[in-house]
Amino acid sequence: xxxxxxxxxxxxxxxxxxxxxxxxxxxxxxxxxxxxxxxxxxxxxxxxxxxxxxxxxxxxxxxxxxxxxxxxxxxxxxxxxxxxxxxxxxxxxxxxxxxxxxxxxxxxxxxxxxxxxxxxxxxxxxxxxxxxxxxxxxxxxxxxxxxxxxxxxxxxxxxxxxxxxxxxxxxxxxxxxxxxxxxxxxxxxxxxxxxxxxxxxxxxxxxxxxxxxxxxxxxxxxxxxxxxxxxxxxxxxxxxxxxxxxxxxxxxxxxxxxxxxxxxxxxxxxxxxxxxxxxxxxxxxxxxxxxxxxxxxxxxxxxxxxxxxxxxxxxxxxxxxxxxxxxxxxxxxxxxxxxxxxxxxxxxxxxxxxxxxxxxxxxxxxxxxxxxxxxxxxxxxxxxxxxxxxxxxxxxxxxxxxxxxxxxxxxxxxxxxxxxxxxxxxxxxxxxxxxxxxxxxxxxxxxxxxxxxxxxxxxxxxxxxxxxxxxxxxxxxxxxxxxxxxxxxxxxxxxxxxxxxxxxxxxxxxxxxxxxxxxxxxxxxxxxxxxxxxxxxxxxxxxxxxxxxxxxxxxxxxxxxxxxxxxxxxxxxxxxxxxxxxxxxxxxxxxxxxxxxxxxxxxxxxxxxxxxxxxxxxx
Amino acid sequence: xxxxxxxxxxxxxxxxxxxxxxxxxxxxxxxxxxxxxxxxxxxxxxxxxxxxxxxxxxxxxxxxxxxxxxxxxxxxxxxxxxxxxxxxxxxxxxxxxxxxxxxxxxxxxxxxxxxxxxxxxxxxxxxxxxxxxxxxxxxxxxxxxxxxxxxxxxxxxxxxxxxxxxxxxxxxxxxxxxxxxxxxxxxxxxxxxxxxxxxxxxxxxxxxxxxxxxxxxxxxxxxxxxxxxxxxxxxxxxxxxxxxxxxxxxxxxxxxxxxxxxxxxxxxxxxxxxxxxxxxxxxxxx
Numbered sequence: 001x002x003x004x005x006x007x008x009x010x011x012x013x014x015x016x017x018x019x020x021x022x023x024x025x026x027x028x029x030x031x032x033x034x035x036x037x038x039x040x041x042x043x044x045x046x047x048x049x050x051x052x053x054x055x056x057x058x059x060x061x062x063x064x065x066x067x068x069x070x071x072x073x074x075x076x077x078x079x080x081x082x083x084x085x086x087x088x089x090x091x092x093x094x095x096x097x098x099x100x101x102x103x104x105x106x107x108x109x110x111x112x113x114x115x116x117x118x119x120x121x122x123x124x125x126x127x128x129x130x131x132x133x134x135x136x137x138x139x140x141x142x143x144x145x146x147x148x149x150x151x152x153x154x155x156x157x158x159x160x161x162x163x164x165x166x167x168x169x170x171x172x173x174x175x176x177x178x179x180x181x182x183x184x185x186x187x188x189x190x191x192x193x194x195x196x197x198x199x200x201x202x203x204x205x206x207x208x209x210x211x212x213x214x215x216x217x218x219x220x221x222x223x224x225x226x227x228x229x230x231x232x233x234x235x236x237x238x239x240x241x242x243x244x245x246x247x248x249x250x251x252x253x254x255x256x257x258x259x260x261x262x263x264x265x266x267x268x269x270x271x272x273x274x275x276x277x278x279x280x281x282x283x284x285x286x287x288x289x290x291x292x293x294x295x296x297x298x299x300x301x302x303x304x305x306x307x308x309x310x311x312x313x314x315x316x317x318x319x320x321x322x323x324x325x326x327x328x329x330x331x332x333x334x335x336x337x338x339x340x341x342x343x344x345x346x347x348x349x350x351x352x353x354x355x356x357x358x359x360x361x362x363x364x365x366x367x368x369x370x371x372x373x374x375x376x377x378x379x380x381x382x383x384x385x386x387x388x389x390x391x392x393x394x395x396x397x398x399x400x401x402x403x404x405x406x407x408x409x410x411x412x413x414x415x416x417x418x419x420x421x422x423x424x425x426x427x428x429x430x431x432x433x434x435x436x437x438x439x440x441x442x443x444x445x446x447x448x449x450x451x452x453x454x455x456x457x458x459x460x461x462x463x464x465x466x467x468x469x470x471x472x473x474x475x476x477x478x479x480x481x482x483x484x485x486x487x488x489x490x491x492x493x494x495x496x497x498x499x500x501x502x503x504x505x506x507x508x509x510x511x512x513x514x515x516x517x518x519x520x521x522x523x524x525x526x527x528x529x530x531x532x533x534x535x536x537x538x539x540x541x542x543x544x545x546x547x548x549x550x551x552x553x554x555x556x557x558x559x560x561x562x563x564x565x566x567x568x569x570x571x572x573x574x575x576x577x578x579x580x581x582x583x584x585x586x587x588x589x590x591x592x593x594x595x596x597x598x599x600x601x602x603x604x605x606x607x608x609x610x611x612x613x614x615x616x617x618x619x
Numbered sequence: 620x621x622x623x624x625x626x627x628x629x630x631x632x633x634x635x636x637x638x639x640x641x642x643x644x645x646x647x648x649x650x651x652x653x654x655x656x657x658x659x660x661x662x663x664x665x666x667x668x669x670x671x672x673x674x675x676x677x678x679x680x681x682x683x684x685x686x687x688x689x690x691x692x693x694x695x696x697x698x699x700x701x702x703x704x705x706x707x708x709x710x711x712x713x714x715x716x717x718x719x720x721x722x723x724x725x726x727x728x729x730x731x732x733x734x735x736x737x738x739x740x741x742x743x744x745x746x747x748x749x750x751x752x753x754x755x756x757x758x759x760x761x762x763x764x765x766x767x768x769x770x771x772x773x774x775x776x777x778x779x780x781x782x783x784x785x786x787x788x789x790x791x792x793x794x795x796x797x798x799x800x801x802x803x804x805x806x807x808x809x810x811x812x813x814x815x816x817x818x819x820x821x822x823x824x825x826x827x828x829x830x831x832x833x834x835x836x837x838x839x840x841x842x843x844x845x846x847x848x849x850x851x852x853x854x855x856x857x858x859x860x861x862x863x864x865x866x867x868x869x870x871x872x873x874x875x876x877x878x879x880x881x882x883x884x885x886x887x888x889x890x891x892x893x894x895x896x897x898x899x900x901x902x903x904x905x
Contacts, residue, residue, distance in 0.1 A: 122798065123796075123798050126688060126689040126691050126693070126796075126798070127691065127796040128693075171796075172796055173796050173797050173798055173799070174795070174796050174797070175792070175794075175795055175796030175797075176796065195796065197692060197794065198792055198794060198795060198796050199771060199790070199792035199795075255785045255786055255788075256785060256786040256787065256788055256790075257788070257789060257790050258769075258785075258788075258790050260790055261771065261790045261791075261792055287771060287792075288771040288772065289771065289772055290771075290772055290776070290777075292777070292780060293771070293772075293776050293777070293780055293785070295785075448720075448722055449718040449719070449720045449721055449722070449852065450718075450721075450772075451717055451718050451721060452772060452773075452793040452794050453656075453690055453691060453793055453794045453795070453801065453802055454656060454659055454690065454716075454801065454802065454803070454821065454823070454824065455770070455773055455793060455802070455820075455821040455824065456718040456821065456852040456854070457772060457773040457774050457849070458774070458849050459772065461722055
């Protein structure tokens with residue numbers, strides 16, 4: 001019998017055997033752990049989210065000899081996003097709903113402990129739009145942090161798997177769910193919220209790492225006391241300069257009270273700069289689908305944020321897609337690297353958005369430095385004006401401009417974006433970012449009857465199709481591939497190379513000092529490519545399609561590469577939900593994703609497996 | 620330490636009767652429905668869709684069986700089009716109410732036609748409103764007092780937007796995560812509590828709201844469709860694409876029982892309009 005989760009706000013008893021480490025060092029510990037490439041201690045490998053490993057045992061010459069070393073079934077058959085953590089030799093993996101966590105001994109391949117939270121499936125499952133994914137765990141202060149689907153944030157003793165505390169981060173009855181991986185920063189664990197399609201107003205929240213008490217919470221829109229924007233102090237990029245925001249910028253671009261169900265959810269990945277003490281992330285789309293109903297820029301949906309880690313106060317914010325009409329959720333990860341841009345060294349933040357533009361900003365000031373298409377088939381905007389920071393929208397591809405009587409034909413990218421949530425990797429050796437991408441366009445057909453929770457209306461049906469254009473030039477070429485794996489220089493906005501993939505690449509990549517980049521494919525291949533040229537060096541078909549991130553670590557002197565396979569999520573929803581029966585030409589219930597992915601089921605079936613790779617011992 | 624959980628089942632299927640092992644699936648009338656969605660359907664089977672399903676099952680001499688799931692994004696995917704866990708057949712075969720021309724399912728012929736209604740709570744200073752045009756032409760100081768529900772999608776909000784009333788909208792989601800109230804229940808509560816004074820609501824829900832208060836508690840003004848703003852819709856039954864035999868069977872049942880069906884629906888205070896000749900879906904000829 002399932003029992004609803006109680007709203008625990010009190011800390012449970014902490015095992016007295018655990019020496020409570022001093023708070024101020026929590027993030028120093030984690031930082032030390034991430035500096036040792038034997039660990040993979042946070043979703044991005046490090047605070048900066050580079051997903052780069054200094055390990056070089058596996059290199060471009062010998063990676064052809066790679067082979068599966070061991071595998072582990074998670075026991076769950078749905079979309080497996082995120083990836084394994086490895087901390088001090090112990091491997092931790094998570095599953096989609098019911099969010100089981102396993103700690104695995106790498107020596108014996110045995111389960112040290114496992115934990116499955118009690119969640120009310122009847123409440124949680126119906127409010128998860130796109131399969132029941134979970135993007136992984138965080139480690140810090142001797143604890144594993146699990147952000148459960150039902151919004152409960154749980155701290156587990158990393159040694160025993162015993163629950164130390166839990167806190168209710170949101171309310172599933174209001175449509176709130178969680179899919180993101182939390183991060184540990186100083187004495188806090190930071191998490192966000194999902195549920196934009198239910199009108200959830202997004203926020204980033206910081207909880208005390210030892211007690212689970214809420215330290216601060218910053219909303220994506222609303223009055224300044226909610227957003228934690230300080231008028232005159234917090235800044236945005238405007239008119240070619242860093243400009244302080246005025247009062248209540250989080251309500252002034254909304255009609256009436258609409259900001260209250262404003263969206264701007266925060267279900268992506270978060271990064272942190274310890275020197276600047278800033279947390280970075282992106283906010284999602286405004287929750288009302290019909291843009292006509294929400295005139296204005298709808299700030300601060302679709303924005304990049306820098307918040308003070310101690311207080312949540314906004315240092316700077318930059319809106320990428322004002323007044324979204326395409327569902328280009330701005331939640332993708334933010335990577336922090338120092339680079340020379342236009343002759344000057346900057347501490348930069350790099351973000352590849354669903355909208356098809358790669359953004360490079362100064363992460364200290366929020367100055368916009370570069371904004372270029374990382375897939376030239378993108379056509380909804382001609383360019384981003386670096387002075388105003390705003391995209392130049394092409395009226396032909398504006399759903400609103402067309403109104404109800406004309407198809408919006410061939411808008412690129414499709415709603416799932418030129419890149420979705422699967423994080424990029426960065427190699428300091430090449431100076432390139434490696435992007436797991438989609439290569440799709442979409443059509444909105446008006447005059448389709450929709451039906452939401454018992455009320456009919458004339459809406460639009462979204463269908464997707466291959467972009468059919470060259471990534472490097474944007475020229476129509478009749479190609480049918482739905483994915484691309486692209487290397488991009490964020491200093492200049494130039495694409496170095498790009499490989500075609502039959503299906504979208506929905507797996508986060510990892511770059512290594514061995515000159516190799518690894519990623520997974522929807523058919524289920526783990527692939528290794530040359531970081532300089534993109535040449536494919538190795539591939540192996542895992543049991544199911546890969547939407548998880550590839551991570552790498554070292555154990556007893558050997559480098560391992562590991563990835564979860566298990567098709568699902570938005571890309572695989574047609575398969576994961578048994579919809580892929582070929583009976584209708586398009587289907588909008590998977591938010592339009594199903595049509596284009598119809599043939600995927602000939603390649604892969606449901607699964608849930610961790611596959612770990614290594615070089616043979618003789619190498 | 621928890622033992623290994625087998626909670627990979629996503630839908631908890633509830634059968635109303637103990638399934639007998641020898642029962643042939645053909646002998647059941649299997650409906651996909653929301654367990655808490657008055658006036659359409661409830662687990663206690665008090666909704667008008669429940670009544671129509673019982674009528675059909677009775678005439679077919681079949682056992683009525685429900686698969687329950689809240690009707691939100693993914694409903695069709697996880698019920699009508701979801702295979703049983705044993706891989707044999709689907710979880711259910713009929714969705715009792717979808718709009719004619721709905722593209723997530725194939726649809727039977729329409730069995731009733733209704734319209735959105737503007738409901739105005741009486742005794743709140745709006746009792747003189749007789750048609751929607753009066754709201755548009757209110758003096759500004761009066762207009763500012765409007766508290767009208769505004770959904771994130773749907774023709775009611777388009778109407779507010781086109782008539783410059785968006786500012787006075789109290790925002791609501793068309794779809795909520797609330798497992799204790801559906802939209803109709805929420806709106807009904809908020810109207811009574813004075814959180815809102817008026818709402819543009821789909822006929823069946825408007826009927827539900829009125830049924831929960833003494834007669835004449837509300838002014839009810841049917842909305843008129845205009846280009847770009849369709850307020851009236853035909854409702855049909857949803858079946859899987861390609862399930863033509865069942866479609867045929869439902870069409871026959873609808874023809875045979877149209878008067879009974881309309882009597883059931885009318886008893887729920889739902890405005891009924893003549894069913895227009897079926898225009899059907901646009902042909903996709905490109």
